[in-house]
Amino acid sequence: MKLNRFIAICMMCMAFVCTTAKQRKAVYVVVDGIPADYIDRLQPPVIGSIGAQGHYAHAYTGGEPNEYSATPTVSAIGYTNILTGTWMNKHNVNGNSNLSPRYNYWTIFKVAKEQKRNYTTGLFSSWIDNRTVLIGEGKPETGNVKIDFVADGFELDTINFRRRKDDLHIFDIDSLVCRKAAESIRTDAPDLSWVYLWYTDSGFHLYGNSQFMDYYVLRTDAQLQQIWEAVKYREANFDEEWMVIITTDHGRTDNGYGHGGQTDRERSVWIATNVKQVNQHFASATLSLVDIHPTLCRWMGFEVPKERSWELDGIPFIGKTDIADLTSEVNDGKITLKWASDASNNRATIYMATTNNFANGGHDKWEKVGTTSARNEQFTIDLAKYPASKFYKFAVVTKNNHLTRWYIPK
Ligand SMILES: [Zn+2]
DSSP states (O other), rough: OOHHHHHHHHHHHHHHHHHHSSSEEEEEETTTTOOOOHHHHHHHHHHHHHHHEEEEEEEEEEOOOOOOOOOOOOHHHHHHHHHHSSOHHHHHHOSSSSSOOOOTTTOHHHHHHHHSOOOOOEESSTTTIIIIIIIOOTTTGTOOOOOOOOOEEEEGGGTTOOGGGHHHHHHHHHHHHHHHHHHHHHHTOOOOOEEEEEEHHHHHHSSSHHHHHHHHHHHHHHTTHHHHHHHHHHHHHHSSEEEEEEEOOOOTTSSOOOOOSSHHHHHHEEEEEEEEOGGGGGGGGOOOOGGGGHHHHHHHHHOOOOHHHHHOOOOOOSSSSEEEEEEEEEEEEEEEEEEESSOOOSSEEEEEOOOOGGEEEEEEEOOOEEEGGGGEEEEEEEEGOOOOOOOOEEEEOOOSEEEEEEEOOO
């Protein structure tokens, strides 16, 4: 008996060690403006090898066309979709300049710095505004959020990066940014970092779909090799487990020159990750850029307060989820919320708020309006039973995830 007990205790200890040993870290890379069909056709080797270790899938950006969440397929807007896990109706980044982000929709960097544990962060970027404007480093509105390891601002150095034909000085900056990112991953190993590379977008604006861009998409992919090698070096030499995500901020018009609109190709993006254990959402048609933020939160084990989490427009593509893809229909003053369920028997609880104070730093009163089985995949609310409002937001909450949606009566 005693020996059995001893063995049982040993096994418990081993299980504890196995589940807690590796420290999780994450790095995500945005390579600007490469439509999904370009990746499919060119099969860039580094993105391909990351996807082959884990997974690669098409995704969308742009919110829901002609709906409240419709979001232009523009660069800084795309980066902010990723940073905040929300569409433009919430984060308010509506172009590439003169921006007024609503910082109360926290970036993933702010979320990292609000954790009890001290998580370190890194930003390696060919465009300084990612740090100074979108993340809002050092601004009172972001609680003076700080990035620990930074390499950016090279585009402002017009002496060392003098303008070159075809804007190739931007490609040179990307090369330096990748080198700095790889060095920092090897030596500092930030818990969470973002690498941003600009040149592919510049090149497409000059040459559209072209042999020139085939070449520079492949050369940009080759630059990623040192980051991927740095991650593999960390995993081989330290007790660390890394999530790598490579993605883009928007697709392009059919001729490849422009972007900003809602055509299929402009909305078409893609996500490659080295992580094997993705869930069914990753391969679904509703995978999108706003799923990256909640995925990173889940990977890193970040705790996000309920009122903040319920504002997220995406869902994690790792771990268990019960429901996805929330839509709504209004008939005779009744709103029917519909979702897709993976046949989960878990309960779905539906909450409603008729204010949006959250956007400006305030609080909303979420009222429970009903429960049903997640597998019923819908719930109807008779709005006549509640005081009339010009704004409604809903959260459908299950054990493993939640979905949210606005309704603004016309
Ligand atoms: Zn872009």
